Amino acid sequence: MRTGGSVSYCLIFKAMKKTNYLKTACLAAAFAGIFVTGWESYLRQCGFTLSYNDDESLWAHTRKNIYEATPAGPVIVGTSRSKFDIDLGTWKSITGKEPVQLAIVGTTPRPVLQDLANDPDFKGTVIVDVMEMLFFQPDGSFTETSARKRLQYYPKYSLSQHASFHINRKLEDHLLFLDEERFSVNALIKRLPIASRPGVFVFPVFPMDLEYVSPNRQTAFTQNFLRDTAAQHEVEGVWMKMGLASTKRGVGGDTLTNIIRSVAQSVDKIRARGGKVVFVRFPSSDPVWAAEQQAYPRALYWERLLKETGVTGIHFADYPELSRYECPEWSHLSPADAKTFTRDLTRIIGDKTKWSLQNAVSQNIP
Amino acid sequence: MVFNSYTFILFFVLLLGLHNLPFSWKTKKINLLGASYLFYALWNPPFILLLWLSTVVDFYMAKLISVTENQRRRQLWLAVSLVLNLGMLSYFKYGGFLLENFTMLMNSLGIAFQAAKPDIILPVGISFYTFVTLSYTIDVYRRKFKPESSFLDFALFVTYFPHLVAGPIVRPEDLIPQFKQPVKATSEQFTWGLFLLTLGLFLKVVIADGWLAETSDFIFSLPFPVNPLDAWSAVLAFSGQIFCDFSGYSTCAIGVSLCLGFQLPENFRYPYASVGFSDFWRRWHLTLSTWLRDYLYIPLGGNLAGRYRTYLNLMITMLLGGLWHGASWNFVIWGGLHGLFLCIERLLRRKPRQTQPAGQHEMVLQATVIPVRSSRLSTLLRVLLTFFLVNVTWVFFRSPDFNTALKMLLCMFGVIMQGPKMLSTPDMLKVAIVTICLLVTHWNMRERSVKGLFQSLPWWFSGTMWAVMLILIVLTQKSTGSFIYFQF
Numbered sequence: 075m076r077t078g079g080s081v082s083y084c085l086i087f088k089a090m091k092k093t094n095y096l097k098t099a100c101l102a103a104a105f106a107g108i109f110v111t112g113w114e115s116y117l118r119q120c121g122f123t124l125s126y127n128d129d130e131s132l133w134a135h136t137r138k139n140i141y142e143a144t145p146a147g148p149v150i151v152g153t154s155r156s157k158f159d160i161d162l163g164t165w166k167s168i169t170g171k172e173p174v175q176l177a178i179v180g181t182t183p184r185p186v187l188q189d190l191a192n193d194p195d196f197k198g199t200v201i202v203d204v205m206e207m208l209f210f211q212p213d214g215s216f217t218e219t220s221a222r223k224r225l226q227y228y229p230k231y232s233l234s235q236h237a238s239f240h241i242n243r244k245l246e247d248h249l250l251f252l253d254e255e256r257f258s259v260n261a262l263i264k265r266l267p268i269a270s271r272p273g274v275f276v277f278p279v280f281p282m283d284l285e286y287v288s289p290n291r292q293t294a295f296t297q298n299f300l301r302d303t304a305a306q307h308e309v310e311g312v313w314m315k316m317g318l319a320s321t322k323r324g325v326g327g328d329t330l331t332n333i334i335r336s337v338a339q340s341v342d343k344i345r346a347r348g349g350k351v352v353f354v355r356f357p358s359s360d361p362v363w364a365a366e367q368q369a370y371p372r373a374l375y376w377e378r379l380l381k382e383t384g385v386t387g388i389h390f391a392d393y394p395e396l397s398r399y400e401c402p403e404w405s406h407l408s409p410a411d412a413k414t415f416t417r418d419l420t421r422i423i424g425d426k427t428k429w430s431l432q433n434a435v436s437q438n439i440p
Numbered sequence: 441m442v443f444n445s446y447t448f449i450l451f452f453v454l455l456l457g458l459h460n461l462p463f464s465w466k467t468k469k470i471n472l473l474g475a476s477y478l479f480y481a482l483w484n485p486p487f488i489l490l491l492w493l494s495t496v497v498d499f500y501m502a503k504l505i506s507v508t509e510n511q512r513r514r515q516l517w518l519a520v521s522l523v524l525n526l527g528m529l530s531y532f533k534y535g536g537f538l539l540e541n542f543t544m545l546m547n548s549l550g551i552a553f554q555a556a557k558p559d560i561i562l563p564v565g566i567s568f569y570t571f572v573t574l575s576y577t578i579d580v581y582r583r584k585f586k587p588e589s590s591f592l593d594f595a596l597f598v599t600y601f602p603h604l605v606a607g608p609i610v611r612p613e614d615l616i617p618q619f620k621q622p623v624k625a626t627s628e629q630f631t632w633g634l635f636l637l638t639l640g641l642f643l644k645v646v647i648a649d650g651w652l653a654e655t656s657d658f659i660f661s662l663p664f665p666v667n668p669l670d671a672w673s674a675v676l677a678f679s680g681q682i683f684c685d686f687s688g689y690s691t692c693a694i695g696v697s698l699c700l701g702f703q704l705p706e707n708f709r710y711p712y713a714s715v716g717f718s719d720f721w722r723r724w725h726l727t728l729s730t731w732l733r734d735y736l737y738i739p740l741g742g743n744l745a746g747r748y749r750t751y752l753n754l755m756i757t758m759l760l761g762g763l764w765h766g767a768s769w770n771f772v773i774w775g776g777l778h779g780l781f782l783c784i785e786r787l788l789r790r791k792p793r794q795t796q797p798a799g800q801h802e803m804v805l806q807a808t809v810i811p812v813r814s815s816r817l818s819t820l821l822r823v824l825l826t827f828f829l830v831n832v833t834w835v836f837f838r839s840p841d842f843n844t845a846l847k848m849l850l851c852m853f854g855v856i857m858q859g860p861k862m863l864s865t866p867d868m869l870k871v872a873i874v875t876i877c878l879l880v881t882h883w884n885m886r887e888r889s890v891k892g893l894f895q896s897l898p899w900w901f902s903g904t905m906w907a908v909m910l911i912l913i914v915l916t917q918k919s920t921g922s923f924i925y926f927q928f
Contacts, residue, residue: 094899095631101903102638106910113915214663234441234448234482241446251915258917260650263866270864 110251117250117257123296125253125286126246128179130227131239136291137228139174140190143198145350145429147171149190151183152203155356157293158285158406160201164416173201175291181221182208184337189225190349191340199350199429204379204387206370207318212329243289256282278312281305294409300402309403318405319361321368324375338383352427353380353387354419357397362404386427393422441482443637443692444645451479452696459700465622469596472700479601480564487563490528495598497524498573502580502587514581521577525570532563537767565605567764571731573598576612578735585612593619600702602693606686608707609727615702623701632891635906636695639890642909643688650916651870652681655863660838660848665859671851673863677871678838679831680878683712686725712830713882715822717781720830732761751786755779765837770845774836781829823883 126132143149146169150156156177166172176186183202190196203209211217242252251257270276283298284305299305313319325333341351355376358366370376372389380387390396395418399411407415423429441448455475459468481488501521508514530538546553576597580587588594597615625633659666659674666674690707697704707726714720721729737757743750755776762775832849839845850856885893894902 095628095635098899098903098906099631099634101900102906102910105904105907106914109907109911110914219661232483233485234445237447237450237482238445241450245446252917254917257915258650259646259912259915260654263870266866268865268869270866271861274861274864276864 114249114251121298122250122256122283123286123298124246124250125256126243126289127252127254128287128291128293129254130224131231131235131242132287132289132291133176133178133224134228134231135236135239136174136176140176140193140196140198143174143196143200144171145199145423145427147173148199148201148350148352149174150177150201150203151186151190152177152201152354152356153181153183153205153208154179154293155205155358155406156201156203156354157291158295159356159412159415160419161409161412161416162288162290162292164413165420168417168420172290177203177291178221178224179293180208180217181224182211182215182217183221184209184333184340185218185221185225187337187340189228191343194347196344197347197349200344200352201423202351202353202385204353204355204376206324206366206375210324210330210333210370210375212325212333278315280312281308284309294412295402295406300408306403313362313404319365321365323368324370326374330375330378334379334382337379341383341385350427350429351383351385352423353383353385355387355389355391357390357399357401357407357415358405359399359401360404362401388419388422388426393418396422441479443689443696444641444649447482451475452699456699460624466592468622469592469619472601473592473596473599476596476599476601476604480599480604483564490532490563490566491569491599494525494528494569494573495595497521498577498598499588499591499594502577505577505581506587518577518581522574525574529566529570532566534763534767568607568609569598569604571609571728572603572611575609575731575735579612588612588616590619600697602697602702603704606689606693607725607727608690608693608705609731610704614705618702625699625701629698629701632894633695633698633700635894636691636698636890638695638906638909638913640688640691640693640695641913643684643691645688646909646912646916647874648681648684648688651874652677652684655867655871656681656838659862660840660844662862665847665851665856667859667861668851668854668857669868670859670862671848673868673871675831675835675838675848675852676875679712679827679834680871680874682834682837683708683878684874710882710886712827712878713823713886714826714830715819716785716826717778717829718785720826721778721782728761728764732757736760751783754782754786758782768841770836770839770842773842773845774833777833777836781833820883824879827879 140149147166150160150173154177157175157179160173160175162172162175177183178186187200187202190200208217246252255261265279265282281299281302283296285293285295285299287293324330344351357363376387376389379385388396396415399407399415402408441451455471458471458475463471477488477491480491498521501517504517505514508517543553576588576594579585588597593616596619597610597612600610600615603610656674656677659670660678665671687708694704694706705727709723709726711720711724714723737753740753740756741749742753745753756779758775758779759772760775762771762773762778765771765774832852835848835852836842836845839848847856851859897905
């Protein structure tokens with residue numbers, strides 16, 4: 075026993091003597107460097123568009139700008155539709171001020187609206203994107219809790235996280251592979267063709283080169299996606315699976331009443347401090363628009379919302395210039411359409427609300 | 441600041457540069473102290489005042505205790521330190537909890553009492569640095585050592601950034617002597633420190649955050665029961681997550697410190713290969729379990745105050761240990777279950793001893809719940825039983841409230857069978873792979889060390905493994921997640 079022990083200790087000692095830490099570290103650094111460089115080069119060769127992570131840090135960084143919001147540069151709360159359909163650059167070229175984009179993909183905007191209402195320092199203008207299927211989801215639903223999670227991050231956004239965000243931004247300016255949504259290990263694992271148990275809802279996977287996000291949180295379809303009709307059909311399939319084309323009636327009764335009441339309370343708080351609110355219904359097309367009309371009849375949801383909150387609403391279907399678009403995948407506008415849509419929308423907001431934005435519009439549009 | 445952030449990488453590179461410049465040793469220590477305050481202040485600057493208060497008061501109370509001969513006065517100075525430290529901890533950590541329970545008690549007695557909800561922010565790491573400073577004054581009171589004469593060394597001991605916010609909970613004798621003489625990391629220490637930093641980040645970023653957190657968070661947040669397989673997956677996911685998260689932090693801390701030339705005590709020894717709960721607490725969060733042993737269990741009388749008193753002491757220690765983790769009854773239940781399992785284990789260990797004397801090997805076998813006695817297989821079975829029971833306790837640790845914990849347990853044990861299937865196959869596979877890998881690794885490493893393994897492998901193999909970890913960290917990209925133990 076003792077001899078065996080001595081022998082093994084001798085072996086370990088010899089191995090310890092042999093261990094070359096520096097050589098090991100250099101090899102590790104070289105392998106890792108070669109792999110990362112190769113991975114980045116490969117992604118570039120595939121033609122992917124550079125995109126920024128639309129995560130809680132970027133949202134928190136954007137949220138800090140709400141205190142300067144005016145009708146010319148309002149805060150936008152909502153869903154992916156407002157992220158695609160309002161072209162922030164076009165808006166800025168018209169009014170001279172870029173909106174603060176706070177819309178969160180796949181969530182109801184009510185928690186963010188409530189957050190603005192509860193912030194005593196916020197006195198600005200808010201554009202609320204009303205996509206009925208998400209907007210009228212009850213409290214506690216996935217779309218509502220997801221928005222709340224994002225909100226909870228903001229008060230804890232520390233100096234350290236702020237600094238990390240800025241360093242990360244510099245890296246994201248140059249490196250494609252830092253896009254967590256598309257190229258992280260988890261994102262790649264989710265794309266593996268592994269079937270799940272019957273009855274399990276697995277969140278559908280979108281095409282790899284569907285969209286890109288800019289530092290100001292503007293989202294747009296990539297040119298590759300706009301050229302690829304197969305990819306567009308793939309996304310249409312995703313919408314079908316997620317029930318966007320479902321005609322099942324949305325919430326009603328007390329739940330709806332409570333939802334509208336809570337929105338009215340938020341609106342009243344913002345107005346009491348001199349702020350302004352406008353609701354916008356963004357375009358959708360083909361089966362999605364047809365289903366939305368059946369699931370959320372305008373009179374029962376949109377009109378009631380406007381009536382009980384006393385807020386001005388702009389529904390795309392009421393304006394030929396806003397309803398002339400065909401969404402590539404039934405739910406969002408292409409970047410080119412978003413530009414003209416935004417130009418018309420700013421004019422209509424100005425006309426309908428008589429806010430000071432109207433002057434800016436008339437001064438800037440030839 | 442968290443280790444898995446770009447800010448930390450920048451901070452660490454600058455600090456390493458500064459630390460290796462030809463300054464005097466005192467200047468280097470001042471730099472380290474300043475850097476540690478910066479590390480802490482980048483979370484919430486005002487809370488640095490609490491850290492200062494604790495440092496200054498304990499430094500001077502220890503001096504007063506040391507120079508005072510009158511026992512009552514010594515007790516008074518110790519009490520000042522205890523009241524200040526435990527008072528701050530109680531206010532910030534347990535203020536809301538105490539008020540909530542007081543309100544419930546009053547209401548249950550029919551007394552209408554409604555308190556405003558306190559808006560208290562928990563300072564990061566308060567539980568850790570409170571224990572660090574408490575151990576110092578208590579040990580000076582016990583005349584274990586003389587008080588530290590240098591305020592700089594003492595302040596650096598309390599504030600030294602690698603251990604400040606989530607341990608390891610260092611003792612004065614672990615760290616202060618290392619500040620006395622100029623030290624510089626050797627090239628071996630430096631490289632090994634970097635390896636440990638990589639290993640810690642791999643455990644945290646890739647395994648805990650990347651592979652497990654989503655599954656565990658998702659299932660534990662559901663308001664309805666789930667399929668038994670999903671419930672077990674979530675618990676196993678959390679089991680892996682909390683180990684990888686916390687041991688990942690400790691490993692990073694040890695690695696970072698080693699790069700600067702200072703050694704910190706180890707905090708984990710492959711706990712999921714524990715044979716019984718006493719063994720578990722010799723392998724899980726070692727610096728906390730030894731702290732509780734030395735400053736709570738033994739002062740209560742330990743196992744020398746009679747049989748029943750020993751059980752009571754165990755229960756008190758584990759209940760308070762549970763409460764240390766957070767202001768919630770679920771943590772108390774978690775601690776209580778651990779205490780209960782420790783008592784049962786002790787009870788089972790006692791019985792055979794009365795009939796026949798046992799050898800050392802026999803003693804180990806008897807210290808378990810399963811009466812299997814065929815060496816390696818029986819040890820493995822006891823390890824698996826311990827792992828199973830530890831997982832049951834994690835349900836209380838992770839659940840946001842008692843009802844959720846109960847619901848999860850009912851799902852896990854098939855009492856509720858009709859819950860829907862929620863997890864995708866890839867998510868379940870990730871949990872299964874990590875759990876199996878953890879168990880196999882812990883089983884094979886239970887008597888070994890990472891460094892021993894590293895040194896026994898060919899350099900090219902270690903280098904490749906190191907590279908794989910680095911690549912996976914870069915590709916996982918979860919750079920903003922906080923560590924679970926920061927909330928404690």
